[in-house]
Amino acid sequence: xxxxxxxxxxxxxxxxxxxxxxxxxxxxxxxxxxxxxxxxxxxxxxxxxxxxxxxxxxxxxxxxxxxxxxxxxxxxxxxxxxxxxxxxxxxxxxxxxxxxxxxxxxxxxxxxxxxxxxxxxxxxxxxxxxxxxxxxxxxxxxxxxxxxxxxxxxxxxxxxxxxxxxxxxxxxxxxxxxxxxxxxxxxxxxxxxxxxxxxxxxxxxxxxxxxxxxxxxxxxxxxxxxxxxxxxxxxxxxxxxxxxxxxxxxxxxxxxxxxxxxxxxxxxxxxxxxxxxxxxxxxxxxxxxxxxxxxxxxxxxxxxxxxxxxxxxxxxxxxxxxxxxxxxxxxxxx
Amino acid sequence: xxxxxxxxxxxxxxxxxxxxxxxxxxxxxxxxxxxxxxxxxxxxxxxxxxxxxxxxxxxxxxxxxxxxxxxxxxxxxxxxxxxxxxxxxxxxxxxxxxxxxxxxxxxxxxxxxxxxxxxxxxxxxxxxxxxxxxxxxxxxxxxxxxxxxxxxxxxxxxxxxxxxxxxxxxxxxxxxxxxxxxxxxxxxxxxxxxxxxxxxxxxxxxxxxxxxxxxxxxxxxxxxxxxxxxxxxxxxxxxxxxxxxxxxxxxxxxxxxxxxxxxxxxxxxxxxxxxxxxxxxxxxxxxxxxxxxxxxxxxxxxxxxxxxxxxxxxxxxxxxxxxxxxxxxxxxxx
Numbered sequence: 001x002x003x004x005x006x007x008x009x010x011x012x013x014x015x016x017x018x019x020x021x022x023x024x025x026x027x028x029x030x031x032x033x034x035x036x037x038x039x040x041x042x043x044x045x046x047x048x049x050x051x052x053x054x055x056x057x058x059x060x061x062x063x064x065x066x067x068x069x070x071x072x073x074x075x076x077x078x079x080x081x082x083x084x085x086x087x088x089x090x091x092x093x094x095x096x097x098x099x100x101x102x103x104x105x106x107x108x109x110x111x112x113x114x115x116x117x118x119x120x121x122x123x124x125x126x127x128x129x130x131x132x133x134x135x136x137x138x139x140x141x142x143x144x145x146x147x148x149x150x151x152x153x154x155x156x157x158x159x160x161x162x163x164x165x166x167x168x169x170x171x172x173x174x175x176x177x178x179x180x181x182x183x184x185x186x187x188x189x190x191x192x193x194x195x196x197x198x199x200x201x202x203x204x205x206x207x208x209x210x211x212x213x214x215x216x217x218x219x220x221x222x223x224x225x226x227x228x229x230x231x232x233x234x235x236x237x238x239x240x241x242x243x244x245x246x247x248x249x250x251x252x253x254x255x256x257x258x259x260x261x262x263x264x265x266x267x268x269x270x271x272x273x274x275x276x277x278x279x280x281x282x283x284x285x286x287x288x289x290x291x292x293x294x295x296x297x298x299x300x301x302x303x304x305x306x307x308x309x310x311x312x313x314x315x316x317x318x319x320x321x322x323x324x325x326x327x328x329x330x331x332x333x334x
Numbered sequence: 335x336x337x338x339x340x341x342x343x344x345x346x347x348x349x350x351x352x353x354x355x356x357x358x359x360x361x362x363x364x365x366x367x368x369x370x371x372x373x374x375x376x377x378x379x380x381x382x383x384x385x386x387x388x389x390x391x392x393x394x395x396x397x398x399x400x401x402x403x404x405x406x407x408x409x410x411x412x413x414x415x416x417x418x419x420x421x422x423x424x425x426x427x428x429x430x431x432x433x434x435x436x437x438x439x440x441x442x443x444x445x446x447x448x449x450x451x452x453x454x455x456x457x458x459x460x461x462x463x464x465x466x467x468x469x470x471x472x473x474x475x476x477x478x479x480x481x482x483x484x485x486x487x488x489x490x491x492x493x494x495x496x497x498x499x500x501x502x503x504x505x506x507x508x509x510x511x512x513x514x515x516x517x518x519x520x521x522x523x524x525x526x527x528x529x530x531x532x533x534x535x536x537x538x539x540x541x542x543x544x545x546x547x548x549x550x551x552x553x554x555x556x557x558x559x560x561x562x563x564x565x566x567x568x569x570x571x572x573x574x575x576x577x578x579x580x581x582x583x584x585x586x587x588x589x590x591x592x593x594x595x596x597x598x599x600x601x602x603x604x605x606x607x608x609x610x611x612x613x614x615x616x617x618x619x620x621x622x623x624x625x626x627x628x629x630x631x632x633x634x635x636x637x638x639x640x641x642x643x644x645x646x647x648x649x650x651x652x653x654x655x656x657x658x659x660x661x662x663x664x665x666x667x668x
Contacts, residue, residue, distance in 0.1 A: 018459075018463075020362065020457075021457070024363065025362065025363050025364040025367075026362045026363070026364055026456075026457065027362060027363065028354065028359065028360045028361060028362050028363075028459070029358065029359050029360070029361065029362075029363070029366075030359040030360055032363075033359075066607050066608045068587075068589075069589060069593070069599055070599075092459060092463045092466075092467075092473075093467070094463060094466040094467055094471055094472070094473045094474065095463065095466075095473050095474075095477075096473075096474065096475075096587070097474075099466075099467070099470070099471035099474065100471040100473075100474025100475075100584060100585060100586065100587045101474075101587055101589065102471070103470060103471050103582060103584045104584070104586060104587070104589060104595070107579060107584075108595055108596070112580045113580050113581060113582070121466075121467040121468075121470075121471070122360075122467070123354075123355070123360065123459040123463040123464050123466070123467040124459055124463070125352075125362070125426060125457040125458055125459055125460075125463075126459075126460075126463060129352075129426040129428060129429065129457040129458070129459075129460060129463075130457050132426075132428040132429075132433075132455075132457070133426075133427070133428055133433070133455040133456070133457040134455075136433070136437060136455075137428055137433035137434040137436070137437050137455070138428070139426075139428045139429050139430075139433075139434075140428065140429075140430065140431075140433065140434025140435075141430075141434075141481075141487075142478065142479060142480045142481060142492075142495055143429075143478060143479055144476065144477060144478030144479070144499065144504060145476060145477055145478070146476045147475075147476060150610045150611055150613075150614030150615050151592070151608070151609065151610055151611060151614065152587055152588030152589060152591055152592055152611065153475075153588050153591070153611070153614075154591070154611060154613035154614065154618065155613065155614050155615040155617075155618040155619075156613075156618060156639040156640070156641060157503070158476075159639075159641055159645070160501075160502050160503075160639075160640055160641060161476055161502040161503070161504065163502075163641065163642060163645065164498040164499060164501055164502035165478065165498060165499065165502070165504075167494075167498055168494050168495040168497070168498035168499070169491070169494075169495070170478060170495065170499075181609070181610070182610065182615070184615055184616070185615055188615065188649070191645065191648060191649075192645060195642065195644070195645065245441060246446045246447050247447060248437060248447070250434060250437045250438070250441075251434060252434065252438060253402075253430070253434045253435055253438070253486055254486030254487050255402075255403060255435065255438060255486060257486055257487070257488070258485070258486055259403070261438070261442055262442070265403055265404075273400050274400045274485070275485065275515070276484045276485055276515070276516065277484055277485060277486065277487070277488060279484075279488035279489065279490075280484030280485065280487075280488065280489050281484050281489040281516070281518055281519055281522065282518070283489075284488065284489040284490060285489075305490040305493075305494075306490070306494055307490060307493055307494060307497065308497060308529065310529070311493070311497070311525065311526060311529065314525060315522070315525075
């Protein structure tokens with residue numbers, strides 16, 4: 001959708017390139033090509049070093065970490081002058097990367113997609129994906145990413161998010177967990193998590209995944225703040241089912257809810273392959289209606305399922321039968 | 335850490351390969367190499383088709399979508415027989431992909447990392463990254479991924495997560511939002527989100543990003559459930575700051591909290607580049623202490639900042655000064 005209808009030599013382009021964890025092996029073909037076809041490469045000095053082999057002979061603009069908006073302004077200036085610019089982000093260009101600040105600067109400058117300067121975003125594996133791959137399979141269930149940096153975000157916003165996802169049992173990746181100046185944020189994150197999660201919840205501290213100085217440490221929630229954590233670290237906190245075994249951190253997908261794992265994959269009583277769990281939406285709606293009809297109040301049901309009372313009331317107000325009888329398609333899932 | 339100390343021809347290997355969105359351009363070099371060096375390729379039929387060009391002459395085992403555990407068992411059998419096996423996942427192998435089920439099956443079979451059969455996980459851009467790249471820059475702030483599939487997860491668990499992240503203002507990607515049989519889950523997700531978010535919150539419906547039949551639709555939270563959504567769709571729900579402009583969905587990083595965006599990047603009163611916001615952790619702790627000293631109760635402060643009262647009480651119990659005076663390092667951030 002951001003492709004140029006026609007490109008001439010005089011029309012510049014900004015390519016927002018996510019280079020993945022930093023080793024050339026884990027860069028996409030498009031990321032390599034985008035850097036290859038660029039005239040100008042702009043990025044944080046550390047990321048520029050990671051792609052040093054690919055940028056010989058190009059104009060290189062190195063910026064410090066605080067200069068995201070400057071990087072975007074420089075990219076626009078170069079592109080307006082007809083250059084093809086590769087703006088380098090580590091991981092994915094969209095995840096706390098240069099894609100957002102660049103669009104903010106472009107819009108501020110009156111740019112629209114009809115502008116001669118075209119924009120392309122090249123996705124890559126973000127730190128959460130790279131770190132997960134190095135520690136096992138921690139992301140097999142719902143997860144989220146939270147940056148602990150309060151340089152642009154008020155602390156109450158960050159704290160509210162930590163509290164919410166700790167309560168709702170997400171696997172959580174903490175980006176920017178700690179820096180020379182910011183040392184208490186990780187302590188506060190731990191405090192908020194310990195309100196909801198067991199002290200022995202597995203935590204992986206991953207530094208520089210796939211880079212020369214990679215270091216992986218497994219710990220637990222109650223000890224996480226004491227670990228060696230810095231700006232190149234991602235902290236992965238497991239959910240209540242995550243376990244560490246033989247040096248691997250794994251979050252079960254939930255097959256044990258449906259299958260007897262030690263009995264040749266037979267389904268549990270009341271469960272069917274390719275169908276929702278008996279405790280899935282329709283089964284739950286039926287159970288809810290029955291319990292309500294039998295006299296359980298909305299407040300009792302809200303407490304039982306740890307869900308808001310007005311949500312319980314709203315679902316009870318809709319007929320279950322009609323929706324459960326929806327025509328079934330041919331698609332199937334696990 | 336899962337590298338073999340030595341590899342002989344008779345020792346099998348399982349490579350869990352995330353192929354990215356599906357176009358060869360967005361596959362990593364290591365993903366291509368892993369497929370190239372494999373003897374046997376195992377995957378869901380749709381994903382096998384996406385890498386058809388790379389698997390000529392190899393044994394190919396196509397499985398249906400319900401057969402994740404079967405795929406892992408087949409991979410282990412082939413690896414035990416000395417084969418190099420590429421287990422294909424779309425996106426990232428760790429995100430609702432084959433990495434988790436494979437480790438579950440391996441552990442069940444008594445496998446350990448010392449086993450002759452070695453395991454490698456090859457990360458890739460997940461659907462959240464690919465879809466984000468196609469719509470603009472929606473992931474520039476904290477985000478999470480939630481699967482609406484209740485085939486392995488009880489609905490109350492999913493509902494609790496939706497409620498928590500809607501409240502805490504995350505950007506949210508819904509995976510597996512709808513299938514032939516599961517049609518009400520997206521309606522319930524919408525209901526939960528509308529309890530906390532504005533009806534006009536931007537939503538992007540992205541189908542088959544970077545594939546031949548890519549389709550992108552922008553809508554709003556109150557209309558999202560009416561859209562054409564299926565198993566190849568990812569639904570991206572913006573946070574309270576996300577906007578759509580000129581066909582691009584962008585979540586601001588928060589530069590406007592610190593800088594005067596229309597005034598040559600001057601900082602706002604009381605803010606410094608490279609330092610925490612005045613409303614960051616230390617500034618907030620100071621404000622909290624002052625307000626408490628001036629007579630505001632813990633309950634009042636909890637309500638003001640929408641944070642748990644016991645968290646407010648715990649932070650008030652720790653001295654601010656000592657922590658604010660931590661030695662500052664040389665690192666800097668935006």
